Amino acid sequence: MTSPNDSNKNNNSANNEAGNNTSEKQNGMLASILERASKSGIGRKKSTRSPVESAVAKDMADIHSNPTKLRLAFLGGGSFGTAMANLAARNGCDATLWVRNKRTVKAMAKTQTNKKYLPGYKLDDRLKYSHDLAATVKDKDIIFIAVPGLAFRETVKNIAPLISGQSIVSLTKGMEKDTFAMMSDIIKEVLPEVNFGVMSGPNLAIEIMKNMPSATVIASESEPLRHAVQAALHSAFFRVFASDDVRGVELGGALKNIYAIAMGMAAAYEVGENTKAMILTRALAEMSRFGVEEGANPLTFLGLSGVGDLYATCSSELSRNYRIGNMLGRGMSIDAAVKKLGQTAEGVNTIQQVHEKATKAGIYMPITHALYAVIYEDKAALGVALHLMEAGFRSDVEFVMAHDHSNAALTAHMKNSSNSAKDNTKDDAKSKNSDADK
Numbered sequence: 001m002t003s004p005n006d007s008n009k010n011n012n013s014a015n016n017e018a019g020n021n022t023s024e025k026q027n028g029m030l031a032s033i034l035e036r037a038s039k040s041g042i043g044r045k046k047s048t049r050s051p052v053e054s055a056v057a058k059d060m061a062d063i064h065s066n067p068t069k070l071r072l073a074f075l076g077g078g079s080f081g082t083a084m085a086n087l088a089a090r091n092g093c094d095a096t097l098w099v100r101n102k103r104t105v106k107a108m109a110k111t112q113t114n115k116k117y118l119p120g121y122k123l124d125d126r127l128k129y130s131h132d133l134a135a136t137v138k139d140k141d142i143i144f145i146a147v148p149g150l151a152f153r154e155t156v157k158n159i160a161p162l163i164s165g166q167s168i169v170s171l172t173k174g175m176e177k178d179t180f181a182m183m184s185d186i187i188k189e190v191l192p193e194v195n196f197g198v199m200s201g202p203n204l205a206i207e208i209m210k211n212m213p214s215a216t217v218i219a220s221e222s223e224p225l226r227h228a229v230q231a232a233l234h235s236a237f238f239r240v241f242a243s244d245d246v247r248g249v250e251l252g253g254a255l256k257n258i259y260a261i262a263m264g265m266a267a268a269y270e271v272g273e274n275t276k277a278m279i280l281t282r283a284l285a286e287m288s289r290f291g292v293e294e295g296a297n298p299l300t301f302l303g304l305s306g307v308g309d310l311y312a313t314c315s316s317e318l319s320r321n322y323r324i325g326n327m328l329g330r331g332m333s334i335d336a337a338v339k340k341l342g343q344t345a346e347g348v349n350t351i352q353q354v355h356e357k358a359t360k361a362g363i364y365m366p367i368t369h370a371l372y373a374v375i376y377e378d379k380a381a382l383g384v385a386l387h388l389m390e391a392g393f394r395s396d397v398e399f400v401m402a403h404d405h406s407n408a409a410l411t412a413h414m415k416n417s418s419n420s421a422k423d424n425t426k427d428d429a430k431s432k433n434s435d436a437d438k
């Protein structure tokens with residue numbers, strides 16, 4: 001069950017020996033858990049089923065006649081941490097959800113609902129809740145982290161002294177402020193000897209709570225960890241696919257938030273389907289271009305964590321990033337939109353990080369630069385959009401046919417794309433600000 005690649009890819013030289021031992025321990029442990037899982041049997045409690053549930057009841061019965069008894073911690077009591085912890089508990093895992101607010105923990109344990117983030121959805125009665133981080137993390141097989149990107153480093157640092165052999169999986173789709181670190185970078189930096197993975201895909205939490213069939217991707221260099229996450233979360237409602245392109249999967253989840261904001265904004269202007277299709281596909285081109293520069297495999301962006309998540313968040317008002325864009329498109333300021341949302345919208349920070357990084361590295365990211373100009377430089381949305389449409393000739397899929405850089409005008413445009421967006425003047429969207437912000 002173990003893979004020869006698992007132990008060392010993530011270790012730095014200073015920690016090699018200790019790291020090897022820890023990784024071997026982890027791999028052995030995960031392999032034995034998976035073996036135990038395939039032999040064990042735990043029944044599933046009966047519950048009222050939705051039509052979708054009934055249709056897949058037989059598959060569920062098969063899966064639940066052979067569940068895993070993995071011990072799992074989920075850190076972060078927002079909509080996604082709760083939804084994933086609930087799936088794991090329903091699969092028969094020993095799942096504990098850690099929430100930072102003591103009163104929230106009490107209320108969740110009492111009502112078996114997450115009133116603030118997932119009101120109205122009853123959680124599995126086997127799910128445990130805790131405010132005690134050390135007790136939650138101790139003796140677990142896998143720790144899933146689902147806090148916002150801006151709180152990720154702090155969370156990893158808090159659990160660092162408590163790590164003995166646990167693996168870590170990031171569910172977070174953000175980037176660290178000012179450092180451009182992805183969550184996997186933070187894990188590697190703070191806990192260099194630990195096995196880790198990232199999970200990402202089109203996973204709107206409310207749809208998962210409604211048992212609407214969904215799928216995701218677990219990306220890790222560790223094969224046992226990939227298998228363990230699949231065993232823990234996979235069900236007839238939720239398919240867990242595997243990848244070893246950690247960078248690509250993680251970037252797909254983070255970058256699509258930028259374009260969900262763009263699409264929400266476009267929807268406010270009542271654009272047509274052709275326009276939406278153009279934004280979606282050029283977003284994919286931009287994401288994969290950036291991904292390749294960052295060491296990702298461009299083909300990963302054709303998978304669930306790329307085009308899959310891009311589609312889900314760019315077409316649904318359930319996406320908080322889409323809603324932010326929509327509010328901006330209706331003339332609200334970014335601060336007012338964030339306040340009104342009251343939940344995590346990673347794209348707000350990601351636009352800034354990617355704009356900066358792409359500008360420094362000379363990566364052509366016209367949609368990101370345009371959004372940055374509208375949101376952070378107070379430029380007119382319509383003027384910026386028009387400017388995007390006037391950009392020079394490009395090839396459709398640059399991995400099929402490279403751009404013709406001999407076109408001097410085009411090259412000049414590419415170099416100045418972010419700066420020239422700044423020259424547009426303020427128009428209707430911003431003029432609506434004062435009204436919409438109220």
Ligand SMILES: NC(=O)C1=CN([C@@H]2O[C@H](COP(=O)(O)OP(=O)(O)OC[C@H]3O[C@@H](n4cnc5c(N)ncnc54)[C@H](OP(=O)(O)O)[C@@H]3O)[C@@H](O)[C@H]2O)C=CC1
Binds near residue numbers: 077171
């Ligand atoms: N919701 C979704 O559909 C999906 C979300 N994701 C990703 O999951 C991550 C979390 O998002 P989501 O669950 O939706 O966020 P929510 O906005 O629903 O909730 C955020 C949660 O994180 C907690 N939190 C905030 N700061 C800290 C901190 N410093 N330490 C501990 N806990 C903290 C909040 O606690 P409090 O209430 O006390 O403020 C709250 O419980 C994001 O990166 C998101 O992109 C991924 C897939 C789907």
Ligand SMILES: O=C(CO)COP(=O)(O)O
Binds near residue numbers: 204319346
């Ligand atoms: O990532 C998500 C769905 O896959 C959730 O998107 P939002 O964070 O925009 O709500």
